[in-house]
Amino acid sequence: MQQLNEQLLITFECVSAIGTSLQLREMMDHFLKVVSRKMGALASIYWTYETKTHTYKQLCLNGKKAYQALFVPPSCSTPLESIRFDHASGKHLLHVKVGEDWIGFIFQASEAEIELIKAIIASFESKLENAIQACKNHLELIEINQTLEHRVEEEVLKNREKDQHILQQSRLAQMGEMISMIAHQWRQPLGSISAVAASIKLKTSLNRFDYTTPEGIEASKLFLGEAMSKIESYVQFLTHTIDDFRNFFKPNKQKESVTLAQLVNRTLEIIGKALEINGITINVETRSNHELFTYANEVTQVILNILKNAEDVIKEREIKRAQILITIENEGSWQIISIEDNAGGIPEQVLPHIFEPYFSTKSEKNGTGLGLYMSKTIIEEHCGGEILAHNTSVGAKFTIKLQEG
Amino acid sequence: MFECISFFERIEDLHVKLKKGTYLLLIAEETPFLEIQPKEGVTLSGAIFPRVIFKDKTYSQGIIAAKLSATSSMQIIDMDNPQQLRTDPNTSAIFAIIDGFSTQIDGFLEEFYSLLPEKTKLVGGGAGKTTSIQEPVIFDASRFYMNAAIIITSLHTIGVGVKHGWKPLLGPFIATSCHGNVLEKMNYQDAFTIYKEAVEKESGFCIDSTPFFQFSQRYPLGIVRYNKDFIVRELASTDGNTIVLVGDLDENSVLLILKGEKEDLIAAAEEAAHISRFNKEEDTVQSILLIDCIARYQFLDELFPKELEAISSVYPRKSILWGVLSLGEIANANQEGIEFYNKTCVVATL
Numbered sequence: 201m202q203q204l205n206e207q208l209l210i211t212f213e214c215v216s217a218i219g220t221s222l223q224l225r226e227m228m229d230h231f232l233k234v235v236s237r238k239m240g241a242l243a244s245i246y247w248t249y250e251t252k253t254h255t256y257k258q259l260c261l262n263g264k265k266a267y268q269a270l271f272v273p274p275s276c277s278t279p280l281e282s283i284r285f286d287h288a289s290g291k292h293l294l295h296v297k298v299g300e301d302w303i304g305f306i307f308q309a310s311e312a313e314i315e316l317i318k319a320i321i322a323s324f325e326s327k328l329e330n331a332i333q334a335c336k337n338h339l340e341l342i343e344i345n346q347t348l349e350h351r352v353e354e355e356v357l358k359n360r361e362k363d364q365h366i367l368q369q370s371r372l373a374q375m376g377e378m379i380s381m382i383a384h385q386w387r388q389p390l391g392s393i394s395a396v397a398a399s400i401k402l403k404t405s406l407n408r409f410d411y412t413t414p415e416g417i418e419a420s421k422l423f424l425g426e427a428m429s430k431i432e433s434y435v436q437f438l439t440h441t442i443d444d445f446r447n448f449f450k451p452n453k454q455k456e457s458v459t460l461a462q463l464v465n466r467t468l469e470i471i472g473k474a475l476e477i478n479g480i481t482i483n484v485e486t487r488s489n490h491e492l493f494t495y496a497n498e499v500t501q502v503i504l505n506i507l508k509n510a511e512d513v514i515k516e517r518e519i520k521r522a523q524i525l526i527t528i529e530n531e532g533s534w535q536i537i538s539i540e541d542n543a544g545g546i547p548e549q550v551l552p553h554i555f556e557p558y559f560s561t562k563s564e565k566n567g568t569g570l571g572l573y574m575s576k577t578i579i580e581e582h583c584g585g586e587i588l589a590h591n592t593s594v595g596a597k598f599t600i601k602l603q604e605g
Numbered sequence: 606m607f608e609c610i611s612f613f614e615r616i617e618d619l620h621v622k623l624k625k626g627t628y629l630l631l632i633a634e635e636t637p638f639l640e641i642q643p644k645e646g647v648t649l650s651g652a653i654f655p656r657v658i659f660k661d662k663t664y665s666q667g668i669i670a671a672k673l674s675a676t677s678s679m680q681i682i683d684m685d686n687p688q689q690l691r692t693d694p695n696t697s698a699i700f701a702i703i704d705g706f707s708t709q710i711d712g713f714l715e716e717f718y719s720l721l722p723e724k725t726k727l728v729g730g731g732a733g734k735t736t737s738i739q740e741p742v743i744f745d746a747s748r749f750y751m752n753a754a755i756i757i758t759s760l761h762t763i764g765v766g767v768k769h770g771w772k773p774l775l776g777p778f779i780a781t782s783c784h785g786n787v788l789e790k791m792n793y794q795d796a797f798t799i800y801k802e803a804v805e806k807e808s809g810f811c812i813d814s815t816p817f818f819q820f821s822q823r824y825p826l827g828i829v830r831y832n833k834d835f836i837v838r839e840l841a842s843t844d845g846n847t848i849v850l851v852g853d854l855d856e857n858s859v860l861l862i863l864k865g866e867k868e869d870l871i872a873a874a875e876e877a878a879h880i881s882r883f884n885k886e887e888d889t890v891q892s893i894l895l896i897d898c899i900a901r902y903q904f905l906d907e908l909f910p911k912e913l914e915a916i917s918s919v920y921p922r923k924s925i926l927w928g929v930l931s932l933g934e935i936a937n938a939n940q941e942g943i944e945f946y947n948k949t950c951v952v953a954t955l
Binding site for chain 2: 207209212213237241242266267308320
């Protein structure tokens with residue numbers, strides 16, 4: 201009875217030594233010290249399992265260092281609880297597996313006494329295992345906290361890089377569209393130049409001018425002069441078009457005072473011809489002509505993008521009597537431009553997602569899914585305005601609101 | 606370990622009588638002592654204790670000079686830094702004298718034990734004065750040290766016996782709250798309240814009207830260990846709620862209130878001597894080193910010489926019994942960790 205009492209009390213002391221710290225080494229050091237002191241161990245050891253290397257690492261050694269060599273590091277073949285007698289030293293070794301880790305003790309005692317000690321340790325083994333796990337979790341949490349700031353910085357950097365990437369992609373997509381628009385703009389003047397050149401070539405090859413007479417020479421001069429003037433005029437048009445596109449693409453981070461009507465005109469200079477070729481009628485209603493102080497090129501880019509989307513959907517749906525209505529008005533201090541087409545509108549399930557990056561309904565046509573995302577970024581983040589989209593009875597309507605002044 | 610043990614009444618005698626060699630000096634507290642004249646060829650270190658023991662007597666004044674044998678060496682180390690210890694792997698015995706009032710005794714002994722060679726046996730005790738004030742009580746020829754320890758290592762084997770003779774009176778109690786050597790709560794109540802109730806009930810003492818020393822020296826505490834004798838902890842003082850002990854205590858330790866009978870203590874001292882002498886042939890016993898607690902001396906009072914007699918009776922007549930009455934005793938009797946004992950008798954057969 202007295203021995204049982206003593207065992208219970210010592211068990212209480214050992215259990216009380218569990219979990220006294222969340223620092224694994226400190227906790228196990230204290231635990232081994234108390235157990236060794238109370239049970240009379242000559243030395244004790246704790247090996248922790250390293251999951252990364254699948255090896256055991258000695259974390260604590262308590263007692264006489266001279267006995268350290270007697271401890272045999274655990275391996276997968278070590279029995280869960282074992283008592284071994286070391287003949288050379290005359291000492292008993294007790295190894296106990298606690299979760300994935302091991303504790304070991306050296307005793308100068310009989311095997312029967314060590315069996316009892318083993319039973320006492322077994323009675324609180326699961327508590328010790330939980331305490332060890334708590335310490336490991338705590339350590340992991342500290343490490344996560346320590347690296348969290350670093351990880352946030354990394355993520356912010358990644359996001360910045362992603363934004364840059366998106367911007368780059370968007371620019372490339374726009375350039376592709378621009379080249380298409382340039383092609384539309386140039387087709388007619390180039391055709392005209394070609395026609396003038398062909399007529400010169402034809403008249404020359406057919407000897408239509410009689411260079412032997414002064415009248416013939418004069419007629420030839422007149423013809424060539426007119427032809428050259430036409431070519432000059434077409435080339436000037438081409439140059440003007442290139443200037444328009446170049447100005448549009450020129451990185452211009454300066455705000456300027458401009459009216460929405462001016463921005464619409466600039467846009468139509470670029471895309472107007474393409475719309476016209478596709479049989480799309482543009483109606484512009486200017487009800488307000490107040491100036492804005494904003495990034496003109498960027499807003500032009502947004503208007504252009506909306507018009508281009510309208511053109512694409514009109515062509516895709518083969519809309520007869522296609523129309524785009526551009527309305528410029530004001531509402532308090534807000535200048536508002538609405539662009540409404542008659543192409544039937546945006547499907548309801550698609551509408552909530554149109555401003556998300558990489559969202560496109562025209563994948564087959566090389567849509568990048570970045571146009572409206574960039575438009576929203578430009579209007580809301582750069583220009584401090586608002587961009588909205590909804591369906592009307594005839595089609596989709598985009599509304600851009602910008603502050604006056 | 607030692608080749609010659611001598612007793613001197615006055616410090617001045619040392620200069621005249623010590624021959625070339627290395628000496629350990631054990632000086633009784635009341636010995637007039639300011640400095641020791643240096644002498645060529647004489648190296649010495651020493652410590653002050655409440656009393657010294659030589660043959661069948663104890664002295665409050667006087668010096669024991671123990672000359673180290675050729676196979677022994679002596680060093681003073683800082684108790685903050687036990688790593689300074691230099692030991693031969695073949696060291697069989699260590700005599701350690703520590704600063705009995707150091708606050709680092711537990712940590713020092715733990716670290717010190719970890720550095721000992723495999724089969725080394727150790728005895729020792731706490732130096733200091735009964736004034737209960739920490740002073741520099743360890744010295745060598747050049748200076749005094751505080752918070753230091755004298756370590757004498759030897760290749761000779763020694764026998765060690767540790768016994769106290771105190772018997773469990775009440776318990777067990779759990780030290781539910783303690784810091785260092787201050788026991789705050791036992792069984793979740795103020796430690797002194799529990800102690801007082803228990804002792805008054807068992808002894809008939811009225812503790813409030815009895816001087817603290819009178820009951821505390823008779824009823825110390827015992828720290829329970831598994832399958833081993835408990836460790837005695839002496840009560841140093843109380844503020845009416847907590848109890849200050851002579852030596853640290855782990856929280857959640859299992860405690861007993863002990864009771865001492867003089868006959869039991871004397872019998873225990875004799876048993877310690879028997880254990881210490883075990884298997885030692887008569888002609889191999891050079892001397893008997895006794896580290897006995899000053900509190901035992903005070904408790905046994907006029908019967909203390911009986912304790913010395915009891916110990917001497919175990920050894921051949923010619924064996925010299927010498928040592929100190931200390932402030933805490935230390936030993937690692939069973940190769941386990943070095944324990945810091947109170948009210949205990951440590952007998953080393955040299």
